[in-house]
Amino acid sequence: MQDFLKFNKMVTPAIISVIFYVGSAISIIAGFISIITGAGSYGGGGQVFAGLLMILVGPFVIRIYCELLIVMFKMHEALQVITKNVSQSDKAAS
Numbered sequence: 001m002q003d004f005l006k007f008n009k010m011v012t013p014a015i016i017s018v019i020f021y022v023g024s025a026i027s028i029i030a031g032f033i034s035i036i037t038g039a040g041s042y043g044g045g046g047q048v049f050a051g052l053l054m055i056l057v058g059p060f061v062i063r064i065y066c067e068l069l070i071v072m073f074k075m076h077e078a079l080q081v082i083t084k085n086v087s088q089s090d091k092a093a094s
């Protein structure tokens with residue numbers, strides 16, 4: 001609890017998986033909406049194609065974004081460990 005209150009432990013990595021699923025669902029739903037609206041209008045072939053791209057590529061882009069966020073948090077955790085080790089070695093040297 002102390003780590004949580006002092007912001008030493010990050011809560012966000014647990015939330016990133018939720019962001020991935022919600023973002024993927026939004027991407028797929030938006031793709032279907034785009035396909036339906038494009039199919040219902042004259043000359044909407046580009047919109048249908050964009051909808052297909054949203055459905056196919058959207059979840060991959062969201063996955064890459066979430067993985068980049070996780071890498072940033074892993075770097076933060078590694079830096080905390082390094083800082084802790086350096087401060088302990090400084091105390092031992094004194």
